[in-house]
Amino acid sequence: MSWTLLIDAVTYSCLISLMGFGLGFVRITTGVWNIAHASLVTIGAYIVFISVALMGGSPYIYLPLAFITCGFVAFLEYITIIEPLRKRKASTIMMLVATLSLDLFLFSLLNIGADYLQLRLGLPSKNFLLRSLDFNFLEFPGIFWSSLLLLIFSLGFLHYLLKHTTIGASLRASISNPLLAPLIGINVTRVNLFSWFIAGGFAGLSGGLLPLWMQGKPVLGDSLLPVMFCVVIVGGVEEVFGTFIGGILVGFVQILLTSALALVFGTAVIPYKTLIPMAILVVTLLFAPRGIIGIEWKKVLPLLRVR
Amino acid sequence: MEELILTFLTDLISLLAIYFILNLSLNLELGYVGIPNFGLVLAVTGGAYVVGWLPIRLLMHIYAIDSSLSSDILKNNVIIVTQINHYLQRDPLIGILTFILTLLVAMCMGGALGILAAYPAIRLRSDYLAITLLALGEILSIIGRNYEPLVGGVIGIMVPDPWSWLGSIRFLLLPIILLGIAALTALFLEILSRSPVYRTFKAVRDNEIAAASLGKDIVKVRISALVLGSMMSGLAGALYAFYSCYVGPGVYGRMEWTFLPWLMVVFGGLGNNKGVLLGTSVFIAFRKLIIFYKEAFAFLPFDVVWMEYLLLSLLLLIIVILRPQGLIKEKPRYTLPRDKLVRISQKFHRKRD
Numbered sequence: 001m002s003w004t005l006l007i008d009a010v011t012y013s014c015l016i017s018l019m020g021f022g023l024g025f026v027r028i029t030t031g032v033w034n035i036a037h038a039s040l041v042t043i044g045a046y047i048v049f050i051s052v053a054l055m056g057g058s059p060y061i062y063l064p065l066a067f068i069t070c071g072f073v074a075f076l077e078y079i080t081i082i083e084p085l086r087k088r089k090a091s092t093i094m095m096l097v098a099t100l101s102l103d104l105f106l107f108s109l110l111n112i113g114a115d116y117l118q119l120r121l122g123l124p125s126k127n128f129l130l131r132s133l134d135f136n137f138l139e140f141p142g143i144f145w146s147s148l149l150l151l152i153f154s155l156g157f158l159h160y161l162l163k164h165t166t167i168g169a170s171l172r173a174s175i176s177n178p179l180l181a182p183l184i185g186i187n188v189t190r191v192n193l194f195s196w197f198i199a200g201g202f203a204g205l206s207g208g209l210l211p212l213w214m215q216g217k218p219v220l221g222d223s224l225l226p227v228m229f230c231v232v233i234v235g236g237v238e239e240v241f242g243t244f245i246g247g248i249l250v251g252f253v254q255i256l257l258t259s260a261l262a263l264v265f266g267t268a269v270i271p272y273k274t275l276i277p278m279a280i281l282v283v284t285l286l287f288a289p290r291g292i293i294g295i296e297w298k299k300v301l302p303l304l305r306v307r
Numbered sequence: 308m309e310e311l312i313l314t315f316l317t318d319l320i321s322l323l324a325i326y327f328i329l330n331l332s333l334n335l336e337l338g339y340v341g342i343p344n345f346g347l348v349l350a351v352t353g354g355a356y357v358v359g360w361l362p363i364r365l366l367m368h369i370y371a372i373d374s375s376l377s378s379d380i381l382k383n384n385v386i387i388v389t390q391i392n393h394y395l396q397r398d399p400l401i402g403i404l405t406f407i408l409t410l411l412v413a414m415c416m417g418g419a420l421g422i423l424a425a426y427p428a429i430r431l432r433s434d435y436l437a438i439t440l441l442a443l444g445e446i447l448s449i450i451g452r453n454y455e456p457l458v459g460g461v462i463g464i465m466v467p468d469p470w471s472w473l474g475s476i477r478f479l480l481l482p483i484i485l486l487g488i489a490a491l492t493a494l495f496l497e498i499l500s501r502s503p504v505y506r507t508f509k510a511v512r513d514n515e516i517a518a519a520s521l522g523k524d525i526v527k528v529r530i531s532a533l534v535l536g537s538m539m540s541g542l543a544g545a546l547y548a549f550y551s552c553y554v555g556p557g558v559y560g561r562m563e564w565t566f567l568p569w570l571m572v573v574f575g576g577l578g579n580n581k582g583v584l585l586g587t588s589v590f591i592a593f594r595k596l597i598i599f600y601k602e603a604f605a606f607l608p609f610d611v612v613w614m615e616y617l618l619l620s621l622l623l624l625i626i627v628i629l630r631p632q633g634l635i636k637e638k639p640r641y642t643l644p645r646d647k648l649v650r651i652s653q654k655f656h657r658k659r660d
Contacts, residue, residue, distance in 0.1 A: 033438055084628055092434040093343050097573050098627045100566055104620035107562075108613045115609030222561075226442040233439065271453035274445070281442055285427040 007144045009255040011213055014147035017247025018154065018206035019224060020231035022074075022199035024243040027232065028175055029195040031092060032082055035099040037228065039106035040070045040200050041221035044207025046110065049216055052130060053123050059130050059212060060146065066208035067201040074200020077102060078193055103222070110218045126218070130211040143212040150205065155244060162240065167194060230277040234284045236291025245292050250277045317482045319595045324485035325547050326591055328492045330568050330575075330583045332539035335496060338578035338637070339505065340532040341512035343437035346424050346444030348564040350537035352556070353420040353447055354413035354544030359458035359554030362409050362467050366391045369401060381459050388552075391467040402469035409469075410545050417541020418534045420447070425533045429526055444565060451556035463555020466548055485546060492539060493580055500580075500640060508532060570623045576633025585634055590619060 023037045044066040051062040081098050090098075117125035135142040162168040170191045174181040181188055203221075210220060227250065235246020258273040288295045329351065336342040363384075367377055372390055376383040395402045424443045429436070451458050458464050470477050470484070499505055510518040511528045519525050544564075548554045567590065575586020597604075597615040604611040626633065641648055 031434075033434055081624065081628065085631075088631065090627075090631055093337075093437065094573075094627060094631050096343070096345075096434060096437060097569060098624065100569060101620045101623040101627060104562075104566060104570070104616055105624065108617035108620065111613040112609040112617070115613070119608050226445050229438045229442045233435070233442075237435070272449065274449050278443055278446055281439065282427045285439060 003140075005255065005259050007140060009252045011141075011144050011147050012255055013248045013251025014151040015206055015209060015213065016224070016227055016231050016251050017151055017244045018147070018202055018209075020228045020235070020243045020247050021154065022202040022206075023228050024232040024235070024237060025199045025202075025240060026074075026196055027237055028240060029171065030078075030082065030086075030192050032095045032099065033092070033229075034074075034077075034199070035096065035225070036077060036103040036106055037099075037199070037203050038221035038225040039103050039110065040074060040203035041207035041210070041224065042110055042218060043073060043106065044070050044204035045210050045216045045220055046113065046125075046207075047204065048208040049125070049128050049130065049211055050117070050123075052133065053117075053121075058135070059133055059208065060142070063205055063208045066204035068204075070204025070207065071197040071201035073106075074196045074203070075193060077200075078196040082196075083189065083192075107218065107222065114218045128211060128216045129214070130216070131213070134212050141212075143209060146212075147209055150209070151244070154202065155241070158240060167191065171195060227274070227277050230281045234277075234280055234291055236293030238290065239293040242291055242293035249292065250280055253280060314478075315595065315599050317478055319591065320482035321485050321550050322595070323587060323591045324482065324489035325543050325550065326568065326571065327489045327584060327587045328546070329540055329543035329564070330572050330587050331492055331496055331580060332536040332543065333568050333572050334577065334580065334583045335499075335539070336532055336536040337572065338583075339500075339508040339512065340529060342529055342533055342536075343434070344440055344533065344536065345437045345565060345569070346440030346442075347540055347568055348559060348561050349424055349440075349444045349447055350417035350420050350540035351544035351547075351564045352451065352559040353416040354541030355548040355554050355559055356447065356451060356458050357413040357416050357541070358409055358466055358545045358548035359464045361412055362405050362469065363387065363391070363464070365408075366395070366401070366405060366467050370394045381455060381462075381464065384459065384465050388465045388467050392471045395467060395469060395471045396474070397472065399472040402472050405467075406469040406549065409549075410542060413541045413545035414538040415541075417544070418538040420541070421533045421537025422530065424537075425530055429529050429533070441561075441565070444561060448556050448559060448561075451559075458554045458556065461555070461557065463553055463557065466552050466554055468552050469549065481550065485550065488542075488546065492542070493584075496580055505640070506642070570619065573633055574623055574626055576635035576637065578637035579635055582633050582635035582637075593619065 019037075019041055022040070023034060026032055026034050026037075047066040047069050048059045048062045051057075051065060052059050077099075081102060082095065085095055085098055114125040117123040131141075131143075137145055160168075162172055170181070170186045171194070173184070173186055174188050174191045178188060181191075207221065210216060214220075231246040231250050232243050233246070234250055235244065236242030254273055254276040257276055258270055261269045284291060329347065332350075333344060333347060336344045363380060366372075367380075367387060370391060372387055376387055376390075380387060424440055427439070452461055454460070468477075470481055473480050507518070507523055507528055510521070510523060511525055515525050518528075544559065547558075551558070571586040571590045572583055573586070574590065575584065576582025594615055597611060601611050604614065607614070643651075
């Protein structure tokens, strides 16, 4: 296996894990599949792109801005759309439709913005790549190090947040029993707002990193939406850390299997690589509908040994 | 100007008919049975690909088109389609039979894709199922973009026009034909909605456990509805391909063929066909009007199509928050006419007294 392939696999896995994390996190905390998460990823990419184009410097210094902005958009989404619908006891499908409408709204705004930047400011906003602005460390591109470190940091941060802070304890309580949590004094709305801010922030962070690795465009997030869903479902929807496992698995299998198939059948198979996450999804649903994290390994492993 | 208005109207009616069929299929799946099919685009694309693949090969065989051309259908696509259309201008019977046969195959393809997508996911909870279908909806589009022999890869393929024998009135009559097919589909659903099948569908939607306790096979019912809905989606995809005389993977995207139908159905009102018709009409008319008056918005520093999405999504957000049941609320349907039920009830009470 070449180093380039390994770098690609690690980078892609880390990026889709980070993207999928926000999607899975709000699903666990509030029971909502946020389709607008795709647009939040794209907003993150555009914040970094516009900042670099107007103010210059490294794309990395604008990542906190992408985090805060996207976190704030998700925060607003919760206050203006999700919370009113929850109060009306709307079904999960109606929530899904509401987030879909918001995604379309944000998608239109992104396209309007991209058109404006291109026509009035002359920026290549419909197709941009920031790879030339990336650094190299130990002969590996910066995006490899940054996505890997960000993933490790996120895991550490989440672990600390959930296990050692009051808000983390409140989050766990409201996840395990949202009806009982208010009875012990937890402000569920505040906890949910916090989780939406964090999820939006992570979407912004991963979106901000994406143009360093692939072409940025208004459909960037939406084109990755099926993969994000695959990551969440394959990892396991009921566990916060399941998404990270799903992301690593889907990313590695997609990159390495495509490469292996290309060696056997030629390069013609490469464009079909986006089918691999869907194949993993189907296999997961057939054999482990609760995702990898939901597999009871104590029961499965002895069976495998006998066979 | 008159010609422009006529083109606008024919285009409007055609799109309305096609989207009405598609939205009825979503209403059947979501409104009647409660299956949140976020993978509508899969069956639509399947139906369209049948139109891109089948009629050209079939008609080449029937009209014995030059074998040197048939060796590379994609490269010689324009020449072949022109020759076929030339023959079809004098052969209405073959045109109509090809049209009907292709639509039937497209519906079968849609149904088969519905089963394929549903099988691994049909037992899942509603939101889970929605997300899975959304992810799987992309499969055919990816294959179509990359496997050129199917429908010409990213460039796409021109399709023979089975209605070319209509000559200059084709553009006037085709919308009426499409409208007729849409009316037949609506009639079929109306008949279905007065049958015991519909009541089984509703029972599964409203309370799966209660329906199962009465002996209904939930998985079988859901798969049947999904197959029926996917057949209708396949029909819509095929009709659009015939209408535009072109099939290309770029045309069949998730936004246009999954997300917009969802918005239209939820906007109009779930579970009733009148709501679907209203939602479809409002959305399609609004879209076409914006495109029709596109030049009036030329001063804007962006493509006006984004304003259309912006306004429609905003409108739907307001509807979802303020009136989640849509513009027309679903009404309960009775197994017998209302007056007959009243008479039976009165008779029953008289006997008891």
